[in-house]
Amino acid sequence: xxxxxxxxxxxxxxxxxxxxxxxxxxxxxxxxxxxxxxxxxxxxxxxxxxxxxxxxxxxxxxxxxxxxxxxxxxxxxxxxxxxxxxxxxxxxxxxxxxxxxxxxxxxxxxxxxxxxxxxxxxxxxxxxxxxxxxxxxxxxxxxxxxxxxxxxxxxxxxxxxxxxxxxxxxxxxxxxxxxxxxxxxxxxxxxxxxxxxxxxxxxxxxxxxxxxxxxxxxxxxxxxxxxxxxxxxxxxxxxxxxxxxxxxxxxxxxxxxxxxxxxxxxxxxxxxxxxxxxxxxxxxxxxxxxxxxxxxxxxxxxxxxxxxxxxxxxxxxxxxxxxxxxxxxxxxxxxxxxxxxxxxxxxxxxxxxxxxxxxxxxxxxxxxxxxxxxxxxxxxxxxxxxxxxxxxxxxxxxxxxxxxxxxxxxxxxxxxxxxxxxxxxxxxxxxxxxxxxxxxxxxxxxxxxxxxxxxxxxxxxxxxxxxxxxx
Amino acid sequence: xxxxxxxxxxxxxxxxxxxxxxxxxxxxxxxxxxxxxxxxxxxxxxxxxxxxxxxxxxxxxxxxxxxxxxxxxxxxxxxxxxxxxxxxxxxxxxxxxxxxxxxxxxxxxxxxxxxxxxxxxxxxxxxxxxxxxxxxxxxxxxxxxxxxxxxxxxxxxxxxxxxxxxxxxxxxxxxxxxxxxxxxxxxxxxxxxxxxxxxxxxxxxxxxxxxxxxxxxxxxxxxxxxxxxxxxxxxxxxxxxxxxxxxxxxxxxxxxxxxxxxxxxxxxxxxxxxxxxxxxxxxxxxxxxxxxxxxxxxxxxxxxxxxxxxxxxxxxxxxxxxxxxxxxxxxxxxxxxxxxxxxxxxxxxxxxxxxxxxxxxxxxxxxxxxxxxxxxxxxxxxxxxxxxxxxxxxxxxxxxxx
Numbered sequence: 001x002x003x004x005x006x007x008x009x010x011x012x013x014x015x016x017x018x019x020x021x022x023x024x025x026x027x028x029x030x031x032x033x034x035x036x037x038x039x040x041x042x043x044x045x046x047x048x049x050x051x052x053x054x055x056x057x058x059x060x061x062x063x064x065x066x067x068x069x070x071x072x073x074x075x076x077x078x079x080x081x082x083x084x085x086x087x088x089x090x091x092x093x094x095x096x097x098x099x100x101x102x103x104x105x106x107x108x109x110x111x112x113x114x115x116x117x118x119x120x121x122x123x124x125x126x127x128x129x130x131x132x133x134x135x136x137x138x139x140x141x142x143x144x145x146x147x148x149x150x151x152x153x154x155x156x157x158x159x160x161x162x163x164x165x166x167x168x169x170x171x172x173x174x175x176x177x178x179x180x181x182x183x184x185x186x187x188x189x190x191x192x193x194x195x196x197x198x199x200x201x202x203x204x205x206x207x208x209x210x211x212x213x214x215x216x217x218x219x220x221x222x223x224x225x226x227x228x229x230x231x232x233x234x235x236x237x238x239x240x241x242x243x244x245x246x247x248x249x250x251x252x253x254x255x256x257x258x259x260x261x262x263x264x265x266x267x268x269x270x271x272x273x274x275x276x277x278x279x280x281x282x283x284x285x286x287x288x289x290x291x292x293x294x295x296x297x298x299x300x301x302x303x304x305x306x307x308x309x310x311x312x313x314x315x316x317x318x319x320x321x322x323x324x325x326x327x328x329x330x331x332x333x334x335x336x337x338x339x340x341x342x343x344x345x346x347x348x349x350x351x352x353x354x355x356x357x358x359x360x361x362x363x364x365x366x367x368x369x370x371x372x373x374x375x376x377x378x379x380x381x382x383x384x385x386x387x388x389x390x391x392x393x394x395x396x397x398x399x400x401x402x403x404x405x406x407x408x409x410x411x412x413x414x415x416x417x418x419x420x421x422x423x424x425x426x427x428x429x430x431x432x433x434x435x436x437x438x439x440x441x442x443x444x445x446x447x448x449x450x451x452x453x454x455x456x457x458x459x460x461x462x463x464x465x466x467x468x469x470x471x
Numbered sequence: 472x473x474x475x476x477x478x479x480x481x482x483x484x485x486x487x488x489x490x491x492x493x494x495x496x497x498x499x500x501x502x503x504x505x506x507x508x509x510x511x512x513x514x515x516x517x518x519x520x521x522x523x524x525x526x527x528x529x530x531x532x533x534x535x536x537x538x539x540x541x542x543x544x545x546x547x548x549x550x551x552x553x554x555x556x557x558x559x560x561x562x563x564x565x566x567x568x569x570x571x572x573x574x575x576x577x578x579x580x581x582x583x584x585x586x587x588x589x590x591x592x593x594x595x596x597x598x599x600x601x602x603x604x605x606x607x608x609x610x611x612x613x614x615x616x617x618x619x620x621x622x623x624x625x626x627x628x629x630x631x632x633x634x635x636x637x638x639x640x641x642x643x644x645x646x647x648x649x650x651x652x653x654x655x656x657x658x659x660x661x662x663x664x665x666x667x668x669x670x671x672x673x674x675x676x677x678x679x680x681x682x683x684x685x686x687x688x689x690x691x692x693x694x695x696x697x698x699x700x701x702x703x704x705x706x707x708x709x710x711x712x713x714x715x716x717x718x719x720x721x722x723x724x725x726x727x728x729x730x731x732x733x734x735x736x737x738x739x740x741x742x743x744x745x746x747x748x749x750x751x752x753x754x755x756x757x758x759x760x761x762x763x764x765x766x767x768x769x770x771x772x773x774x775x776x777x778x779x780x781x782x783x784x785x786x787x788x789x790x791x792x793x794x795x796x797x798x799x800x801x802x803x804x805x806x807x808x809x810x811x812x813x814x815x816x817x818x819x820x821x822x823x824x825x826x827x828x829x830x831x832x833x834x835x836x837x838x839x840x841x842x843x844x845x846x847x848x849x850x851x852x853x854x855x856x857x858x859x860x861x862x863x864x865x866x867x868x869x870x871x872x873x
């Protein structure tokens with residue numbers, strides 16, 4: 001531990017002596033204090049939160065994320081390039097200890113800077129909230145500065161039904177040759193699946209859709225416990241329009257059931273509070289949405305985000321700390337990535353590779369498109385007859401490799417994106433200890449572990465004396 | 472077991488038969504990005520280094536010395552061949568606790584000061600806090616940097632960086648010290664001090680590997696050398712084996728009268744042809760001359776320059792701190808004294824290419840020559856210098872000032 005600690009303190013000293021930490025600290029504080037001054041909010045609780053939470057936390061994450069990559073690439077690659085690593089590696093210290101010491105050093109710096117930036121954000125929220133109107137302040141503390149748990153209706157697994165229908169219908173509709181075409185079969189199943197989903201989602205005029213949600217925690221709710229329904233629906237006519245909707249919350253026929261008619265806009269999330277006593281004793285909550293006949297247009301409640309129950313679970317400060325802990329978790333992965341790149345590349349190449357990878361990660365939509373189309377080269381386009389065969393084979397080969405790589409990348413991106421605390425914090429959603437543990441398990445133990453293992457093995461096997469000092 | 476303990480068991484600081492480093496059929500081929508051979512830096516090299524000896528790697532720039540050293544340290548991997556250091560692979564981490572390494576350039580962290588540098592490397596050797604601080608202080612004192620302990624290494628001159636580099640190489644009291652061009656960038660006084668230190672280390676049972684293209688350094692210090700050229704060993708052996716000219720002899724005496732000289736020559740001419748006899752005054756080398764001048768000036772208090780002449784760190788001394796000088800120390804005092812006087816080359820160095828004997832020159836040689844004003848060549852001055860140098864070395868080595 002003494003040796004690892006020496007490397008940790010060396011990393012800190014480098015950041016301090018090269019004034020990097022001071023520059024970053026000033027930049028972060030300026031960002032947190034300056035952004036709300038430059039971008040004016042609309043005086044509402046949500047507007048304030050949007051700027052203070054979403055913008056500043058995003059800016060903090062971006063600044064510290066880039067600094068983490070820069071620092072992690074630099075601290076190892078420069079030591080190798082400038083030959084100081086030759087002095088360290090000839091001492092009785094394992095290479096993995098050097099690697100780990102560098103990582104811990106960077107994470108120590110990140111912890112200090114994130115604590116400073118987070119503390120400043122929190123202070124700014126308290127300061128700015130005092131300038132809101134009383135009503136908005138109430139909304140702020142009821143809906144935003146709070147840790148709210150979320151419960152959605154479990155999405156039904158449609159696959160058994162899809163398979164059953166396919167087995168029944170396919171022999172009648174497809175030829176023997178078509179039954180061998182995997183793409184065609186997949187398309188056929190997709191149509192059946194969409195038909196079932198439509199049946200679950202569409203509420204025709206004069207009809208009602210019922211949700212049953214199970215919230216075990218509701219058994220302990222006091223009568224004034226904050227519970228909110230978050231809803232979103234669309235209309236078959238498309239566009240953004242307002243429609244009257246009838247909402248019934250609570251057990252049907254029960255005296256605690258509440259009924260309300262609300263004029264709501266499509267394609268927008270709406271939140272409205274409901275009494276805590278609408279839950280049944282076992283924590284079940286029944287919600288009904290009726291599409292009045294006069295609407296003359298079907299409404300569509302999406303399966304994934306149509307209805308959600310939010311209730312107070314923890315204080316904002318605890319939620320905020322957990323949110324910062326997840327951001328810290330991201331930095332750990334970035335630091336591991338930077339160190340891994342620096343384990344076998346020069347500083348400039350490692351930094352370029354990591355930043356390039358980040359850009360790819362941020363363009364997840366392109367990856368999705370490529371995977372959906374199953375090709376990098378797009379559909380259509382014709383080549384000259386002589387070159388067509390060769391070119392097609394090359395393209396197919398590239399597609400096979402790249403679709404696989406993109407698939408893995410997208411899988412990682414989506415897994416990491418699931419743990420985005422900024423949106424949760426700005427919408428007052430609770431980040432649970434379980435989510436936090438899963439984030440660390442996934443990003444540190446799984447992705448970080450794989451990345452670190454590759455980095456440490458590469459660094460351990462690397463010849464450190466091939467670089468020439470530039471000092 | 473440390474080298475000091477080993478030495479105190481009675482090796483007396485002489486090279487033993489115990490092999491510290493064994494190199495067999497070593498080949499290193501550097502390859503380009505595509506894996507194609509680019510340069511054959513080391514080509515089928517084999518040698519052994521025994522405990523307690525100063526082993527020299529000699530050769531011109533790019534001959535493969537540093538590459539060999541880096542393979543010994545595990546920083547480069549051999550393409551072929553086998554290396555053992557203390558009987559283990561050079562990449563064995565535990566073995567590295569017995570090695571001190573000074574690279575050919577200062578590869579220190581530029582933002583750390585002297586004390587932090589030694590503290591950092593001391594931590595890598597897992598030295599306890601108190602011991603680390605004590606050694607750092609002693610080493611800074613030894614290399615003459617105790618006045619600049621808070622200055623960052625990046626501000627240092629090359630010579631000062633060399634000194635702190637040497638200090639870090641000794642922080643762990645190593646059994647094997649690998650020094651790559653240790654005197655590069657040092658002033659003559661610094662060179663002499665480093666050379667004296669290397670001798671002191673060897674006499675205390677440490678094994679020293681010295682890589683240099685400075686012939687004087689190697690000649691002054693090494694027991695055995697290998698001479699590299701083009702990645703291959705061109706010659707190896709003890710300096711005596713390599714340098715002795717067995718087909719000629721030299722007799723050194725105080726100045727003789729012309730008659731005596733003639734008589735001696737007459738006797739010699741009976742066996743040796745006239746054109747094979749050379750008579751000349753021995754000369755000292757420039758280093759000896761320079762050190763003599765500086766020492767005289769220092770004695771007269773005429774310098775305010777860099778400090779020097781500090782004590783060897785107590786923990787590096789045989790028997791440790793507070794103990795009486797061991798047999799090895801005493802032997803070291805005796806053996807090292809002539810080196811420290813800066814006159815070891817007086818009898819070894821000759822003027823280049825003396826012409827055959829002629830009567831005029833012989834007459835000139837046999838005349839008694841008055842000593843030059845500033846050159847410490849008279850018997851009286853030589854004695855003074857000897858005593859001062861002896862005193863200095865004794866101080867450095869922590870022994871009696873005799």
